[in-house]
Amino acid sequence: MADTGRSRVPSARETMETLMEISKLLNTGLDGETLATCVRLCEGGVNPEALALVIQELLRESSAVKASESSGQSYS
Structure with a gap:
């Protein structure tokens, strides 16, 4: 039986x-x-x-929102 290469993929x-x-x-x-x-x-x-930069920015914004919520500030 011939090796189809599936075992290496x-x-x-x-x-x-x-x-x-x-x-x-x-x-x-x-x-x-x-x-x-x-x-x-x-x-x-x-x-x-570009995707990595967008994700980094979203994570920064998410952290800022969480921080403001935990300190009782509104984020708008």
Whole structure:
């Protein structure tokens, strides 16, 4: 029986598990669903560097909102 090469190609699940491990090592703060969405966006042609900048900005804004909520300030 001929080798079809399937054993050398990682499955989508293995790839996502590896990406999730890398994400955790880099302390990105991304959950699995968000990471999968980012991968799909990049596969669809979104510039990865631009996507990273947007995510960083969203995380900063989210932190600012949480901080203002915990201090009792309104965020508008």
